[in-house]
Amino acid sequence: MTNIAMIEAAAARLKGHVRRTPLLSSPFLDEIAGRRLFLKAENLQHTGSFKFRGGWAAVSALLPEARAKGVIAFSSGNHAQGVAFAAQAHGVPAVIVMPADAPRLKIDNTRAMGAEVVLYDRAGGESREAAAAPYVQGRGLTLIKPYDEPEVIAGQGTTGLEIAEQAAEVGVSTADVLVCCGGGGLATGIALALEDRAPGLRVRPAEPKGFDDMARSLASGQAESNPSQTGSICDAILTPAPGTLSLPVLSRLAGPGLVISDDEALEAMALAFKHLKVVLEPGGAVSFAAALFRKDQIAGDAVIAVATGGNVDADVYAEALRRFG
Template sequence: MRLMDSSEAITIKDVRSARRRLEGSARVTPLLEDPHLNAIAGRRVLVKAECLQRTGAFKFRGAWSALTALGEGARERGVITYSSGNHAQGIAHAAEELGIPATIVMPDDAPALKLANTRGYGAEVVLYDRAGGQSREEIGNRLAEARGLTPVLPYDEPLVIAGQGTAGLEIAGQARAMGVTKAEVLVCCGGGGLSAGMAVALAAEAPGLRVRTVEPAGFDDTARSLAAGERLGNEPGASSICDAILTPMPGELTFPILSRLAGPGLAVTDDEVLRTMGLAFQRLKLVTEPGGAVALAAALFHGAELADGPVVALISGGNVDTAMFRRALDMLDAAEPGAA
């Protein structure tokens, strides 16, 4: 059972309704600017700090939007989802707050912090062998049918997309207040729920701000799909440290939205991501994980692929393991004097 029919269009009305449900629960995260980052990029860079959202990621927005729309019977039976970590934590925390049982299917190689946090919010975690080729969808569907659980998908769910889109509503007003009415808005992209929701929001409330998706090199399925005009998957064997956004292909629901409203996609390297994580900590005092840093990495190091003028970059995912964060700081320390 789906929360909504996937053929139903996502409109600005859906996003505004999600904002009303989120009021008083989700944080309004700041839009930050730092002169040193501007100097590296050669332009104004406004940073939407979604790593300061509840559970450390924008995913809480979509989770709360979806769970608060459940009927009483569905709430009593519970929900199920699959996620490598951030959607898992968003659903688990929202479910805990709302008194809804939650089951989360997670890869056994997910970062330890994300597994611990998800369990800590009271969710039941079911592990699967991602590296061995087990299908999280098959496991989730089987459990949903057996237990009568309502699936809340990570990105191909209208109410989730609408919730993620509320970040776009905030950016529209915040950028306007900072004198920016025309810019490219760089968004970390896995299945496309955040970028699709934000594209809908910005098209209605700030048409001068255009979404551009950003992915890890080797997992740029959305960028390639946008260029080809059809959904394409990633080639097997690729690897990246950006575990949170390593999805196989764009979502069935999100891709048509992005095809209509987003600009060409971008891809960044793992080294660019690690350096960006260090810079975000050093200059903005923010902690972000690899998948959440890709948009800022594109803003800092891929200026030739962007239109002239300011950019907005959304960073997310503050749930990074200590070892990975140390790698980022070590890379920053190893930079030439003055480069960082």
């Protein structure tokens, strides 16, 4: 399993390639949140999401023989782009299996990064494995899982190393760190990094209503699953259940989960537009929405929200501005 040495090793491989994303703030947002609010803007990462980190960490860790054969990933979009970008940069062939109803921007970008994109009909019940089979057989591709994968978690954990440094720069040593949570790979990597570097900072997963498997799992002490896999605009973080690697770490290190509605995610996107000048996608704004709209469930005079992505189609974004701008 991932540990701090693996996270440091991933940071060394990412150095010179990863963007150290800024910690943004505004007095207007502090006012709404009732405390100092800092946004770690991973939407500004290469490929528009933190997934670049895990993709790069995993691809760069492959041995030469595995690189020559290539990689495969299953993803609704952000992991797809992270793996495709990293694979292209390393000269590694990549097959990405995506649901046909993923945002167009994510599908287009993944293709443009040189990956072979295989679409499957998620809503119609087609299995992604079945869709991928003809493209994969006999090629010996290495599967890069989106979160249940130690090297991927190590890459995501490099976000936590930066948060520890940046929190110290703004004088914050004790605070909740809210992290948008699907399978929990990012939350897990950050929690492990903060345990070592800034133990006063505590990860808390943030999830959309109806997809709060991690919050319920942390509360019950066992893996809980979601009743549905569709039905929220937060497409990036709609996973069936916590990752098997994530839950034990988060049970030990994380605070209680926070749950927000789709409308709150859209309103948070409009507030990030207005006050921070960054573009967030719905699933990437869930942590920021929790910092703004769940202030009674948060303690302390500062909070850090990790904004995880900005890959949103223009019509969805315009709708958020129309309703909440």
